[in-house]
Amino acid sequence: MTRLILSRLAQAILTLLMTSLIIFVLARSSGSPADLVLPSDSTPAERVAYIERMGLDKPVLQQYAIFLRDAVHGDFGVSIRTGAPATELVFSRIGRTLVLATAGLLVAVVISIPLGVMAAVHRGRGWDRFSMSFALLGQSTPAFWLSVMLILVFAVRLRWLPSSGTGSWQHFLLPSLVLGWSISAGVVRLLRSSMLEVLGAEFVKLARAKGLSERTVIWKHALRNALIPVVTFIGFMYGVIIASGVVIEVVFGWPGLGYLAYESTLWRDFPVLQLAVLVYTAIIVGINFFVDLAYGLIDPRVRS
Amino acid sequence: MTSMTLQAKAGGPLRRGLRKIFIDSKVPLVPLGIVVASLLVAVFADFLVLYDPLAIDPGAAQLPPVFADGGSWAYPLGTDRLGRDILSRIILGTRVSLSIAAATILLGGLVGTALGLLAGYRGGWVDALIMRTADGFLAFPSILLALVLAVTVGPSFWVVVIVLALVLWARFARLVRGDVLALKGRDFVQLARVAGASGPRIVFRHILPNVLNTLMVLCTLQVGWAIIVEASLTFLGAGVPPPTPTWGGMVSEGLDYVESAWWISTMPGLAILLIVFSYNLVGDWVRDALDPQLRNI
Amino acid sequence: MPETTTSTPLIEVRDLQTHLFSKRGVGRAVAGVSFDLHAGETLGLVGESGCGKSLTCLSVLRLNPQPASRIVGGNVRFRGDDLLTKSEAEMRQYRGKKISMILQDPMRALNPVLTIGDQLYEALILHRGLRGRELRDAACELLERVRIPDPAAGLAAYPHHFSGGMRQRVVGAIAMAGNPEVLIADEPTTALDVTVQEEFLELLKSIQQQDGLGILFVTHDFAVVARMCDRVAVMYAGRIVETADTDTLFDAPRHPYTQALLRSVPDVSRRDERLFSIDGQPPSVFAPLPGCSFAPRCEHATERCRSSAPPPVQAGGRSVSCWLYEEKP
Numbered sequence: 001m002t003r004l005i006l007s008r009l010a011q012a013i014l015t016l017l018m019t020s021l022i023i024f025v026l027a028r029s030s031g032s033p034a035d036l037v038l039p040s041d042s043t044p045a046e047r048v049a050y051i052e053r054m055g056l057d058k059p060v061l062q063q064y065a066i067f068l069r070d071a072v073h074g075d076f077g078v079s080i081r082t083g084a085p086a087t088e089l090v091f092s093r094i095g096r097t098l099v100l101a102t103a104g105l106l107v108a109v110v111i112s113i114p115l116g117v118m119a120a121v122h123r124g125r126g127w128d129r130f131s132m133s134f135a136l137l138g139q140s141t142p143a144f145w146l147s148v149m150l151i152l153v154f155a156v157r158l159r160w161l162p163s164s165g166t167g168s169w170q171h172f173l174l175p176s177l178v179l180g181w182s183i184s185a186g187v188v189r190l191l192r193s194s195m196l197e198v199l200g201a202e203f204v205k206l207a208r209a210k211g212l213s214e215r216t217v218i219w220k221h222a223l224r225n226a227l228i229p230v231v232t233f234i235g236f237m238y239g240v241i242i243a244s245g246v247v248i249e250v251v252f253g254w255p256g257l258g259y260l261a262y263e264s265t266l267w268r269d270f271p272v273l274q275l276a277v278l279v280y281t282a283i284i285v286g287i288n289f290f291v292d293l294a295y296g297l298i299d300p301r302v303r304s
Numbered sequence: 305m306t307s308m309t310l311q312a313k314a315g316g317p318l319r320r321g322l323r324k325i326f327i328d329s330k331v332p333l334v335p336l337g338i339v340v341a342s343l344l345v346a347v348f349a350d351f352l353v354l355y356d357p358l359a360i361d362p363g364a365a366q367l368p369p370v371f372a373d374g375g376s377w378a379y380p381l382g383t384d385r386l387g388r389d390i391l392s393r394i395i396l397g398t399r400v401s402l403s404i405a406a407a408t409i410l411l412g413g414l415v416g417t418a419l420g421l422l423a424g425y426r427g428g429w430v431d432a433l434i435m436r437t438a439d440g441f442l443a444f445p446s447i448l449l450a451l452v453l454a455v456t457v458g459p460s461f462w463v464v465v466i467v468l469a470l471v472l473w474a475r476f477a478r479l480v481r482g483d484v485l486a487l488k489g490r491d492f493v494q495l496a497r498v499a500g501a502s503g504p505r506i507v508f509r510h511i512l513p514n515v516l517n518t519l520m521v522l523c524t525l526q527v528g529w530a531i532i533v534e535a536s537l538t539f540l541g542a543g544v545p546p547p548t549p550t551w552g553g554m555v556s557e558g559l560d561y562v563e564s565a566w567w568i569s570t571m572p573g574l575a576i577l578l579i580v581f582s583y584n585l586v587g588d589w590v591r592d593a594l595d596p597q598l599r600n601i
Numbered sequence: 602m603p604e605t606t607t608s609t610p611l612i613e614v615r616d617l618q619t620h621l622f623s624k625r626g627v628g629r630a631v632a633g634v635s636f637d638l639h640a641g642e643t644l645g646l647v648g649e650s651g652c653g654k655s656l657t658c659l660s661v662l663r664l665n666p667q668p669a670s671r672i673v674g675g676n677v678r679f680r681g682d683d684l685l686t687k688s689e690a691e692m693r694q695y696r697g698k699k700i701s702m703i704l705q706d707p708m709r710a711l712n713p714v715l716t717i718g719d720q721l722y723e724a725l726i727l728h729r730g731l732r733g734r735e736l737r738d739a740a741c742e743l744l745e746r747v748r749i750p751d752p753a754a755g756l757a758a759y760p761h762h763f764s765g766g767m768r769q770r771v772v773g774a775i776a777m778a779g780n781p782e783v784l785i786a787d788e789p790t791t792a793l794d795v796t797v798q799e800e801f802l803e804l805l806k807s808i809q810q811q812d813g814l815g816i817l818f819v820t821h822d823f824a825v826v827a828r829m830c831d832r833v834a835v836m837y838a839g840r841i842v843e844t845a846d847t848d849t850l851f852d853a854p855r856h857p858y859t860q861a862l863l864r865s866v867p868d869v870s871r872r873d874e875r876l877f878s879i880d881g882q883p884p885s886v887f888a889p890l891p892g893c894s895f896a897p898r899c900e901h902a903t904e905r906c907r908s909s910a911p912p913p914v915q916a917g918g919r920s921v922s923c924w925l926y927e928e929k930p
Contacts, residue, residue, distance in 0.1 A: 142573065203712045211727060
């Protein structure tokens with residue numbers, strides 16, 4: 001078991017390193033990485049000093065080593081826009097993004113599980129059609145546009161909710177709803193097909209033959225098995241959740257990591273953008289890692 | 305012995321697949337019509353636009369659509385802040401969106417299929433390497449990659465295509481590999497091996513045709529995904545840059561005018577919704593007709 | 602093997618009909634099945650795959666898959682009560698408690714995410730209302746009864762820790778948890794190794810003798826029939842074509858299908874003979890024949906056989922549905 005954990009951990013770190021390498025290479029491919037990192041009003045002397053320090057005249061691998069060395073010391077450069085260390089900016093925003101992502105996930109779970117189960121149990125009839133239409137609609141609606149529409153209706157026309165910012169539960173409501181909705185579509189479909197497969201299994205037949213009520217058969221026996229692929233899917237989907245999160249943060253002005261990434265794109269504030277992307281990747285990799293572990297908890301077959 | 309009469313259907317996997325799609329199952333006419341129409345619009349956009357989508361006319365700025373107060377048939381969906389006809393821009397935007405989707409699927413699909421076939425057939429470290437790489441790419445949020453590229457290389461049509469293809473290839477690779485693994489054990493492949501056929505020959509003549517089902521389904525289902533991601537990227541400013549009219553860009557432009565001229569942001573979004581919905585429905589139909597077992601895609 | 606008993610049957614099935622509903626139309630998968638099962642006896646139900654044996658078993662407990670299938674006619678009486686008229690809630694009083702079922706595939710019969718103990722407790726709580734210490738003891742007892750070594754450890758184990766044979770025995774334990782009077786066994790040994798098979802059958806026999814269970818044993822293996830069954834019903838294309846005591850059936854089979862089946866069982870001692878197989882295939886359930894379903898493959902078939910289906914003819918504790926036997930009961 002510990003060997004499994006260690007190997008997964010090693011894989012996670014490897015993925016993280018690969019991502020940092022990709023970004024690193026991309027930065028250098030843009031021609032003059034110094035321009036990316038230094039403010040536009042820096043003097044030629046400062047430029048030369050930077051090039052020397054970062055070893056931009058040295059071979060690429062050596063540069064990467066320098067980058068890693070700095071990274072281990074927590075030095076990810078300085079924001080072009082504010083002059084503060086990139087780490088300061090990025091880490092102040094992580095919390096809000098995680099809060100939003102978790103809320104969105106909860107909303108998605110609360111919506112999708114009943115819908116997915118009902119769709120499978122009532123296959124071909126009312127609930128199934130409704131759930132599938134719901135899922136289809138969810139997958140066809142761009143999150144950014146839905147956000148704008150909801151703002152139009154609830155903030156502009158009805159004035160019930162604020163249109164952007166943070167500070168109260170009202171600010172929280174629309175963004176988490178949109179995030180939850182955009183995730184739930186895929187989950188509903190997967191859960192439905194997973195349930196259908198499980199409901200046809202031998203042990204379900206036997207559970208009914210035991211005399212158990214249909215409710216027990218569905219929620220205790222079938223669902224637990226059907227959730228297994230869904231859990232991995234959600235972990236897998238975290239990348240998508242994050243991506244949707246970025247757009248939603250931007251539309252609603254939710255000051256999280258995604259909004260920061262967007263701002264840094266506008267300002268061409270590369271050090272901050274780079275760190276933001278790395279942190280995002282770390283979060284995704286971390287979640288995948290924990291999902292793998294959770295998989296072992298849920299499916300006893302994996303443990304041995 | 306089963307009590308089903310066996311009917312040998314003629315034709316290779318492609319013919320059988322097409323027969324299953326068009327003859328054996330119910331054709332969803334409206335979504336299919338919309339899909340076909342969208343393709344036609346994309347190709348003939350230049351002839352279908354009412355006005356030059358790029359022409360600026362400050363005098364006609366922010367006119368409402370025909371069904372709202374003050375609207376007219378002259379500008380059926382209204383105009384934007386620069387007086388450009390929204391309908392015409394949506395029409396031209398169809399071409400942009402579908403071109404990106406097509407390019408992405410072609411690029412990502414070809415690379416992904418090739419690598420999937422390789423991984424599935426070779427197995428061993430080749431398989432492990434390809435799959436790990438694929439996992440790495442799948443974990444990476446494309447939006448952030450696009451943002452990075454927008455800053456380093458600068459946003460453009462091809463940047464978007466490459467970013468999307470970088471994620472898409474991994475999806476194709478995984479599914480194709482799965483198919484190949486399942487097919488490798490089947491009798492007809494073993495027979496080909498025994499008969500002395502070489503690796504590449506087996507892959508192309510025997511395995512690839514049977515993977516076509518998965519490919520067809522995946523292609524149709526990914527169009528909607530590509531359109532939405534591209535629109536999101538352009539909305540954030542990391543996609544296709546102006547003045548090319550894109551649906552995402554139009555929504556973004558209309559943000560500041562949401563109170564006064566709500567149609568600028570609403571109309572293009574509705575276009576996205578309609579098109580993606582139709583493509584997804586058609587994709588579902590293709591998938592259900594070919595093999596409902598694929599419902600996990 | 603005990604003589605055919607003339608006591609009241611535990612289960613009386615009369616003219617049971619279950620139809621399949623699919624894109625191909627309506628299939629008469631169970632087309633009028635009748636049999637009796639008495640306490641303490643094992644009735645074998647034999648036939649090729651697809652003849653409707655499994656669906657018959659599921660129909661008795663009203664567990665036929667819906668909406669793909671539906672019971673459309675006949676009655677199934679347990680101690681006189683017609684199960685087909687019961688509500689779903691009432692049926693649950695019978696399942697597991699009066700009539701139990703074990704299935705074919707031990708690898709898939711148990712829920713992989715719950716422990717053996719959980720699945721046993723479930724049945725014990727439901728049928729005997731036990732808890733705490735009593736519950737655990739009863740579960741251990743059941744596992745001992747089906748000869749699982751170290752029952753205490755077994756309770757905490759997961760199904761994937763057990764071999765196929767052991768899993769099947771656990772399935773048997775769960776089936777016995779409610780002290781049922783009837784056990785329906787749908788090919789329980791088909792997926793087991795031969796040696797494991799024998800152990801399991803022996804176990805089943807001993808439990809039957811202790812409890813006076815009536816067992817409906819579905820199989821397609823005549824060796825198992827010879828070993829286990831007191832009486833046999835032969836099924837073909839959704840109907841029972843012959844019923845008799847096991848010995849009588851083997852010695853003097855009457856229905857041409859039964860004769861052909863017995864002939865096609867390879868005899869290891871006669872190695873120089875060619876294997877016998879019956880030409881043709883059973884008719885599709887979606888396209889039933891107007892007359893006897895076996896007529897196209899029968900060497901004795903006449904015009905009458907093809908135009909009208911022969912009714913079962915009873916005589917001396919056996920019955921056969923074939924026009925050959927109309928005049929000589």
